[in-house]
Structures are given as structure tokens and as C-alpha cells.
Amino acid sequence: MFGRQLEREILMALADEGPLSAIDLAGMIDKHPLTVEQACDRLCDQGDIRSVGSRRYELAASGRHQLTDTEPTRNGSGRSDLNGLAD
Template identity: 45%
Template sequence: MTGNDRPVLEVLAADGPLAVVDLAAAIDTHPVTVDHVCDRLYERDEVRLIGGQRYEITAAGRRRLADETPVATDPDVRPGTESRP
């Protein structure tokens, strides 16, 4: 995922739909940068333009977030050993 893609998708998933200027404020990024990110996400059908420079996340955007969500791991637990007595 490109640098600002995840924050934009996360904010839209939590608080959307939002205007570009509101997205920019939420992720502390310049509105022009967010506009470019939204254009790219729109081309991939991960956000939808709903008018007035407002975007909402699509099902494809939610899937992308879910597919790329980092898994938090406990450093004291080794894979494959959790259910052993």
C-alpha cells in the first residue's frame, strides 16, 4: 500500500464519507496530496466520489485494509505452539 493510502482508507472506514480537506486534517497531510491519493484509490475502485469532493470507502477498499492489516504478535508466543500443554 502506498504511503498515504492506508491512513486515508482507515479514516474513511472509521469516519467517512469525508471531504478531501477533512481527510487531510485527519491525517495531517496537505489537501493536494490527499486529493492525489483519493484519485489513485478511486481508479482502483477502493473509494467512491459522492460529490463535493467527498469520498467514501468501497467494499474493495475495506477488503484491501483487511488484507493488509498487520497482525500483532506476542513475542513470547511462537507460531504453532499456542495449543500445546
């Protein structure tokens, strides 16, 4: 269960802030950078996020779909934040 919650926090942070490094993500969600890096690797393998170089990640369409209509993003807004993001 911990892994799923961490992955959701990463997806929400990327939806709110755009491409971020694992270090930046770790600081935002208060988790160890190695733990976040491992979760990002899993999310990349699942197609929910993608690497955009220099170990930075962005939300992929599959990750946006997981967040859509399930809960608001970290800044309190809902689906409308995700609609304008490009793949």
C-alpha cells in the same frame, strides 16, 4: 512507499469516519490537501474509494477488502468495524 502508506491512511480514516472531503482527510492524517486529493483520485481509479459528491469520498468494497485482516482501523478496532458498511 510513501504513496502506499498515504493511501492506507486514507482508507483507514474513511473506514473509521465514513464519507469525508479531501480537506477533512488531510486534517485527520496531517498531509497537504492537494496531496490527499491526488491520492484519492488514484484510489478512485483503483476502485478502493468512490466520490459521493461535493468532492467527498467513501470507502468502497475493494478498499474494505484491503483493510480486512491486515491491520486494525485508526480507532484500534479491527474487521468488525467494516462488516456493517454498505457498498
